[in-house]
Amino acid sequence: MLRATDISQSFGDEDVFENLSIEVDAGEVLGVIGPSGVGKTTLLRALALSLEPDAGTVALGGTDTWAVEESDRLAMRRRVGMVFQEPSLFDASVGRNVEYGLRVRSPWTDRIAAALGLADTPDAVRESLDVVGLTEKTNQHADSLSGGEAQRVSFARALAYDPDVLLLDEPTSDLDPRNTAVIEEAIDEARNRGIGVVVATHDMHQAERVADRVAVLLDEGITEVGPTNVIFEDPSDERTRKFIAGELVY
C-alpha cells in the first residue's frame, strides 16, 4: 500500500536516517518504536508526502509519489490521513471539524439539505464520531472539549474521509488511560476497514497492544522489523533486544 524504499534525510549536517525502507499493507497496523529524537516524526512526514526525502522513493499503491505531477501528488496526499501528537481543531463544532475531512459540503449543499429537510450530519461524520464514542458531542463547540476528547475528534476527522493509510504520531502520549483505550480501539476499527495504519510511539506497550508488526528505529536506522510477538519476545538483532529490555540509554 505505502512503501518507502532506501529513503535518507538529513537536516544541515545531521543525518536523521539513511537508506531506510519500510512498508505498510492494507488492513495492518505497523508500530514504529524508538527513543525520542530518533526521527519518527520525520519518517511519518516522509510517509505523509509532506517532506520529500533527500534520497529514495515513497510509493503509494505502487506509484512513485515524487515522480508524478504536483496535482497528482496532492490527490495522493489526500489518501493518507495523519493524526499528530497535539490535536488541532478549528473554531467550529465537533461535527464541522470532522466534516472538514470530507470536503464535500459547501454553503450551497447545506442550503439544499436544509430545504429538503435532510439530516444535517453526513453519515461518515456520524459513523466516525461513533468509532471514538463522541456522537453526542456533534453539535458541541470544539473548544469545550477536553484534550483527550479533542484528540478523539482529530482521529474521527482522519477516519471520516476513508484514507488508504492513516499515520499516527504519538497519538496518545498526552492522554489518560481511558482516552488512550478509545484511540486504541479506533485503531483496531481502522484496520478492520482495510486501512493501513502506522503508529509511531515511544510507548512500547502500546505497540505491543495494537501492532501486527513492529519496526524498531534506533540511531543506526531500522534495526529490525517483524511480527510484534517476535520483536518483543525473540528479536534477532542485539540492539533491538537491548532497546526492548531497556538496556539502551539515551
Ligand SMILES: Nc1ncnc2c1ncn2[C@@H]1O[C@H](COP(=O)(O)OP(=O)(O)OP(=O)(O)O)[C@@H](O)[C@H]1O
Ligand atoms: N525541520 C527540521 N529542521 C532541522 N532539524 C530537524 C527538523 N525536523 C527534525 N529535525 C531534527 O531531526 C531529528 C529527528 O527529529 P524527529 O522529530 O523526527 O524525532 P522523533 O523521533 O519524532 O522525536 P520525538 O519522539 O521527540 O518527537 C531531531 O534531532 C530534530 O531536531
